[in-house]
Amino acid sequence: MIPSIPIDKNEMLKYYKPIAIDTHKGIQGHALIIGGSYGKIGAVCLSSKAALKAGCGLVTAFVPRCGYEIVQIAIPEVMVLTDVKKKCISNISFDIQPDAIGIGPGIGQDELTQKTFLKFLKNNKAPLVIDADALNILSKNKAWFLLLPSRSILTPHPKELERLIGEWNSEEEKFEKTISFSMQYHVVVVMKGAPTHIIDGQTIYKNTTGNPALATAGSGDVLTGIITSLLAQGYEPLQAAILGVYLHGLTADIAVPKTGFQSFVASDIIDHLGAAFLSLE
Ligand SMILES: NC(=O)C1=CN([C@@H]2O[C@H](COP(=O)(O)OP(=O)(O)OC[C@H]3O[C@@H](n4cnc5c(N)ncnc54)[C@H](OP(=O)(O)O)[C@@H]3O)[C@@H](O)[C@H]2O)[C@@H](O)CC1
């Protein structure tokens, strides 16, 4: 057994910051979600709605042109910036100053998307959450790991993790390799699974919330939105990852007695975020 710190309510209460009474949307954090491609704009809708519902004052989505109306209609509270290309992201360019950026949900791996992702990494200064195809692009271009801002948060599922660090022959080896990766590139790795572990250098955290209802499309896209939101609200990267993973899992624990396992979908995570936050008050 590899020793780990449980991510439970006690751990949460060390970090959780209730909302200040005199706050306003301008200081409550601005999250930017970059992602989507033709047929996968839903991933950005889920991620950016989750960012709002996790407490951000402002959320902007950067999507290919085909995503403009979809995001505006699905979530009117979210602002939308569009790429010049219709079906994929080819030129990440914006004149806002987000407090944190989540990149990857539904973004695909088009050559143009890979190129602009490299340019983005070279210029970006904002704290990052990297998920899905942005992780897969990094796995194909391992030299780019060096461009990640220190304390970036990576959120791979097991297959994405294998693409990042290579195959493992035992659970122990998987953790060893992820710890080395985290230390080498100074990143926080959210090893999604059942349960999810968070690796920060040599420290391993193990989540205690969540259940198989989360095995549903878009569940990880929602987690990216939640963690990006917390990061934008000023939580330190490790705290944002821990709190995000805990709340994400808790929504399923709260919802399942009403929805059952089968009928729980990623939007139910978003719908139960309020109840999850209230349990910390
Ligand atoms: N509505 C939308 O717009 C949605 C858009 N989405 C977007 O689609 C893009 C592709 O994302 P993706 O994760 O589906 O593809 P990919 O990286 O090939 O991984 C799939 C393979 O990984 C494995 N695997 C996964 N989990 C595992 C586990 N827990 N434990 C073990 N293995 C596990 C499993 O491999 P297998 O077991 O089949 O060998 C599976 O076949 C991405 O950009 C995402 O954001 C989706 O979020 C859906 C909603």
Ligand SMILES: Nc1ncnc2c1ncn2[C@@H]1O[C@H](COP(=O)(O)OP(=O)(O)O)[C@@H](O)[C@H]1O
């Ligand atoms: N059986 C399970 N028990 C607990 N959590 C699960 C289970 N299956 C999946 N999850 C969680 O659901 C999420 C799935 O993420 P991911 O595979 O990236 O989904 P997607 O790409 O479809 O959004 C992760 O947070 C993972 O930990």
Ligand SMILES: [Mg+2]
């Ligand atoms: Mg995913």
